Amino acid sequence: MKKTLVSALTTALVVGAASTTFAASNPFSDVPADHWAYDAVSQLAADGVIEGYGDNTFKGNRNITRYEMAQMVAKAMTKNTSGADKAMLDKLAAEFAEELNNLGVRVSNLEKNADMVKWTGEARYRYWSYRDEQADGSKAKTNTDQLQLRLFPTAEVNxxxxxxxxxxxxxxxxxxxxxxxxxxxxxxxxDYKNFNVKLGKMPLYSANDEGLVMDDFFSGAQVTAGKDLKVVLEAGRWNAGADANGYVNANPYVKDTPAYNARKAQVDDAASYQAVQLNYAKGKVSGGVGYRHFDSEIFKTNNYSKHADVDDANIWSVGGKYAFNKNIALLGSYAQNTKADYYKKSGNVELDYKGANKANKGSWGAYVAYRHLGANVSLAPTYDTAHVAHLNEKGWDFGASYIPMKNVLTTVSYFNGKQFDNHDKKAETLYARVSYFF
Structure with a gap:
């Protein structure tokens, strides 16, 4: 990169004059006072952006490396800039991003000076095929083809x-x-050191049991405190009538059926919600315990309690995970609703191998699991093959994911088991997904 003092002048434009008077003394012996770039070089030296060489020379006609230029840009980034100077600094930082990272300069420092709102997204296609054996031995087949666009805005306040x-x-x-x-x-x-608070409508995930009980959303507040051992407190309202995709959560009413519509006209789907979790993660071990309380008239059914007069749920759950190495991990979880008389227990044991990382082309992962999912405790579980309208099932679940190209995810899963609310009749689920992230 030819220096000829051009890079110094470029940086001078970015940094701007710290004062209206340039340095009076001559900083470099090879840049005399009558040199056309004397003022710019003097100001840059005074601001600490350039240092020259040990023999008090600047060597303006010498080629410089990208590393040397990145050092100047890094120092310029510490200055307050605006307008055209800021725009030029943004371009320089983008050009020398790799070198800046190697120097330990956080590019996020530059990003804070860029747009305050950032957008990411996902376009995905998902397919479910449910094949449940009926009382007469026939097989009922239900397919769902869903196309979805999800946009994620993030706005920085401070x-x-x-x-x-x-x-x-x-x-x-x-x-x-x-x-x-x-x-x-x-x-x-x-987000503060070892402390986080969320207010509004947000994701609701039972992290202590790896999503055995819940993977949905709720409106309210969440407070998390701790480092390796974290305490999570949640309170608010959860829509017990439908999950994020519009499916009913509470057994046994399926959305848009006569039974569902009649029930919906009688009760308020919103449930008051309170929860506490203790989650631990360090090294190869992670896990936790949790308690969740829901209160809603939607629980008053003959499929929930013996007398259909119970309107709340007390759900306890525990889970743990051990990573044998970077490729293999074993996890297990158990949950129970002490208020329900039926379908009140759930459990999951899963073995994971590797994992698909959307940033790494060719990466892949696979799992095998045995699941027992009671609809009155696993209110909205995270598993792809466990649709909330197809719970009260137990059996084996297999799946694999692959990244054919960067930011493209493909997934296939298959569940084979029994419906324990239907005399152990057979149940199968086939799931497929293709996601494009941007």
Missing amino acids: EHWKVKGRLTGSMNMDKDNTGDMKMTFVYADG
Whole structure:
């Protein structure tokens, strides 16, 4: 890279004059006072952006390396800039991003001077095929083809607080409907050292049991404190009538059926919600315990309690995970609803091998699991093959994911088991997914 003092002048434009008067003394012996770049070089030296060489020379006609230029850009980034100077600094930092990272300069320092709102997203196609054996021995087959666009805006408020959201547009391809775009969640996220608080509508995930009980959303507040051992407190309201995809959560009412519509007209689907979790993660071991309380009239059914007069749920769960090495991990979890009389227990044992990383082309992962899912305790479980309208099943679940190209994920899963609420009749689920991340 030819120096000829051009790089110094470029940086001078970026940094700008710290004062209206340039340094009076001559900083370098080979840049005399009558040199055309004397003022710029003097100011840069005074600002600490350039240092020259040990013999008090600048060597303006010498080629410089990208590393040397990155050092100047890094120092310039510590200055307050605006307008055209800021725009030029942004371009220089982008050009020398790799060298800046090697120097230990966080590119996020530059990003804070860029747009305050960032967008990411995912376009995905998902397919489910449910094949359940009926009382007469026949097989009922239900297929769902779903196309979905999800957009994730993140707005920076200050160094500790951000506002995060998700816009979701869904359509069922088998019906060729147009669908619509809805705000799935939006919440304020305050992040401090070993302390985090979220306010608004946000993801609800039972991390202590790896999603055996819940993977959905709720409106309210969440507070997390701790480092290796974390305490999580949650309180608010959860929509017991439908999950994020519009499916009913509470057994046994399936959305848009006469039974569901009649029930919905009688009760409020929103459930008050309170929870506490203790989660631990360090090294190869992670796990936790959790308690969740829900209160809603939607639980008052003959499939929940003997007398259909119980309107709340007390769910306890425990889970743990051990990573044998970077490729193999074993996890297990158990949950029980002490208020329910039926379908009140759930359990999961899973062996994971490797893992698909969307940033790494060719990466892949696979799992095998045995699951027992009671609908009155696993209210909205995380498993792809466990649709909330197809719980009360037990059996083996197999799956694999692969990254054919960067930011493209493909997944196939298969469940084979029995319906323990239907005399152990056979149950099968086939699931497939293709996601494009941007």
